[in-house]
Amino acid sequence: MSACSLPLTALLTASFVASGKCETQSDFHDAKEVDTIAFGSCYNPRDKKDVMFDTVLKQNPDIFIFLGDNIYGDTKDMKVLKKKYGELEAVEGFRKLRDATTMLATWDDHDFGTNDGGKSYPMREASEKIFLDFFNDPADSPRRKREGIYGSYTFGTPGKTCQVLVFDTRYFRDEIPGTKKKKKPGTVGWYEPTTDVSKTLLGEAQWRWLDEQLEVPADLRIIASSIQTLSFEKGMENWGNVPHEQKRLFDLLKKHKAHHTFAISGDVHFAELSKKDLDGYPFYDLTSSGFSHTSKSWAQANNSFRVGSSHWQLNAGLIQIDWAQKSVELAIINPKGEKILKHPLKLSELKFK
Ligand SMILES: [Fe+2]
DSSP: OOGGGSOOOEETBTTEEEOOOSSSOOSEEEOOOOOEEEEEOOOOGGGOOOHHHHHHHHTOOSEEEEOSOSSOOOOSOHHHHHHHHHHHHTOHHHHHHHHHSEEEEOOOHHHHTSTTOOTTOTTHHHHHHHHHHHTTOOTTOGGGSSSSOOEEEEESOTTSOEEEEEOOSSTTOOOOTTOOOOOOTTOSSOOOOOOOTTOOSSOHHHHHHHHHHTTSOOSEEEEEOSSOSSOOSSSSSSGGGSHHHHHHHHHHHHHTTOOSEEEEEOOSSSEEEEEEEETTEEEEEEEOOOSSOOOTTGGGSOOTTEEEEEEOSSOEEEEEEETTTTEEEEEEEOTTSOEEEEEEEEGGGSOOO
């Protein structure tokens, strides 16, 4: 039986189906129109601060993207990791949000299993299974047939199509030795950009996948990366620490003329919007971090791409799409649901030359 004649299996929701891969398609697609997407990161159930789940639920999002550090696993003991996922399951607000939306998820270091971890983490395969089981990834999900938890999701119909590219920045990531140095003024960590071009962040299989996925037609495209895509000065983990991989990402976007694309990220324990000019294309990264804890001092770290101010209240990201007006608003909301950062964009502004 060819891939084209495989029946499409109902996944996650009644209309959410795995791609048959006869032409370039996302790993999953769902015809439902999406106009409100929320996201968040860095949640420790043991902090007992559940307010952001309720705040996000009140926004009635069509999708919620959990961007990593969704729990603080930090263990090689898979019984402990499962127990900690159980603590997230016990949070009523989490369950209500999951039941009310399509929940997509990736991991960052702590839920992967180890602080600042990468491919040398010895439990990565077992951790992947626990992750996919917890987030109800279907039995026939492409994510279960390959290493890593990256995946692509297309929602809507032509003219109102939104593709979400969920990256895995952990499973394949090389260690970056020699970059842990004493903190400099304006930094809050130890990392510096590496010059060793043999080091990978996404790994070759995920890069090949991304090259294919950028062929999928989309009226809006969101790159969901656990770590920040533009930042490089903070000394924290980010794409800027692996500049040749960051350039590869931008070069791929240019090659495919991936109009209407921006990134979302988490990890840093505060919220900010970053923007970099890619030869005339304004590439944005909206960072929301701090579902249960934030850091005022980390929010002061240098970021020459920052637009406006950083914010250290508990926060969530909110993306509101107006398909009729062909516009999108990037926003950060606080626990009251107030927009403490908002940046409207016309889709016509997001065009590669
Ligand atoms: Fe992290």
